[in-house]
Amino acid sequence: MRKHLLIILGIFIVAAAGIWLWISQPDEAHLAVNAVTGARPQITPPRPQNFPTIRIAEAVGWPQGAAPTPAAGLTVTAFARGLDHPRWLYRLPNGDVLVAETNSPPREGGGITGLVMNHLMDKGGAGGPSPNRIILLRDLDGDGMAETRTVLLSGLNSPFGMALMGGWLYIGDTDALVRVPYKEGDTRITAKPETVVKLSPGGFHWARNVIAAPDGKTLFVTVGSSTNIAENGIDAEKFRANILQVYPDAKTFRIYAAGLRNPNGLAYEPHSKELWVTVNERDMLGSDLAPDYMSQIELGDNFGWPWYYWGGYPDKRVEPANPDLQQYSKRPDYALGPHVAALGIAFAGDAKLGATFANGAFIGEHGSWNRVPVSGYKVVYVPFGDNGFPVKGAKPVDVLTGFLNAKGQAQGRPVGVITDKTGALLVADDVGNVIWRVSAGK
Template structure:
């Protein structure tokens, strides 16, 4: 990789910073674009008041056709950044997490296995790679325990369970069988179970997505009546086929003393802990069928005891017309998410940047992988965006960081899923359309 020194390096750094600041901030309807307008540096700020009424447009079924990656195709990045291919041809690379020693652990969900890559120094070339564990059930979330430099276990979230493997620094293959920590998780539906540990290692967080779009089959009232249910269960807990779903759960590290931490999160498909504050964050895929721009997707802190709306409300006290009048008691109790993103973008994972390779202004911001729309007339998503933070708090603004995955109105070659910060400060990105993993670096290193 070429390193630019002296005045040339300073010029590149200033150009990168100016590039971001020169872009106009898109707000309101102007922020509801599509892939044709996406490019690194495009800035958006979406607020709850920008919500349109449901059904202003018809609900589209517009899934992306998957095309082969052209030989020269690479992620499109801001000036000063470069993308290198780590691996390709993987069945279904999803979540990627970085071990304390720098190894990359990747959930290959369709292959029911966890892959591991050890990169050569300052390179995207794997020096070693292998299958850490197999015979899993749609693995997705990965977490190291205890948090810190010397984990003793690797936890993996399957579709229907959480298991763990004994681990010692540098292991490329599990030394023993999986130990089940949490069983009897509702399976199917939204199957992407993510996991994370609190900074003190005392709490295991587990996200369980809904079984349906908007609880279409849920009974009007639970057994025993609504009043009794509301008094005995956490705020906004669903019942029937959605019992135990659309929640973030909390356990002790051994899987005991499970409880519901937060409710109404339709599909919290990616979780992480913010280094600056210790707060748990998740990115959520909201519901379909209400039109091109309704409702917004979001990233949010997960507050203990909070209810985020699903299935009765969205983005505050906006009632879903398909459940009109069903839960008036909840209208004033819906927590509004922290960062709103364009509807149907399909956020799948989030990582805070705490590395040393990117320019200083990236420190403390977060990256979110947007898998891309299927329920929108013209495509959106299919990119990685940067959430802006100031003093540890989200500004609400997000910015296109990686684009270039869409081939045409009808086809894409890449669908971003996983994001993680490598030990050397590079950003690692997985996409599951062509099964590739990428290493993103700033050419001249940090400012």
């Protein structure tokens, strides 16, 4: 008995020592974040890790009267406060704003590594039960603040993306694309959600975004991978790491684009009318790799995950190899930096934030958990040209910062971004539980 206890104690000590080494000696970045941004980011040799670097900003919330810091010439105010983990936003035609109050479904498994990572995710404000509802906010008098707040729909399953098409409100639950009837002005929907197509649940990436195609006939849905690099086998990733095109009348779908580890934001670029996506890339190649990105997507695109990143750089950890895919792996259009957790995307379109922000994309960077020093934790802007692509040589411009305080703690974390009916920018902050409104002027 004593021998068995000593063995167990020895295993515990070794495991504890490994965890301490994992936390106390992380991989530190060799490059500034800005060097790994743009159309031609610096792609350095990978530094593979057996344990991931962990460095997440502790979530503390906003002190009384505090707010993020806007770029010069802009002002930030609270559109709505006191929400419960608001992550995604959608503007209805009448100007009402929908907010998905949501979080990850319960996570299971992962062993010691999973336990430690779950603890650190809680620390970063990503823990807690999902509210599983959609809130409707209405600014009645146009003063930039929501006077009314109602629960439009509840009882969902980790909802995320929302899209209105053909009299239906479509919602991306973690395990299905569902829909409910909607008519303009509704503040409460009691109809039971109808399943359009089932989606693969579970795993690392739970959020399912949705956008309606311009022709009003199909929708696009993002489904992230269940793992980092298909470590449970590629069969476990069926219909994942994809953008799916859904045909709601037939209740079927096809793979529209593949090889995207964790696609999130979807938006149409106003000049080209083409669809763009933001994507979170892989972990455990070091603090400088691989860059999260945004890119235009077309039918048949494959961005290489899990075998390749940034247009053909091989990830030698993935077995079996897939050499035939290398030449067909699409290089993304624009890198947003390593581990920034790029989620929301909104094109300027009808934004009225001045000439500096008239033609480009706003990106909500939720912030890293596995980079030293941390990256993201802000909203940035990427200037575009009239050709529908980022300006040559352009780097991201800070729009909203100050989410980290002087101690490096997270007062807030930006996620979804949209424009409101007046042309201001709305930003969902799921740690501060605020919807921030960025407008022109001081």
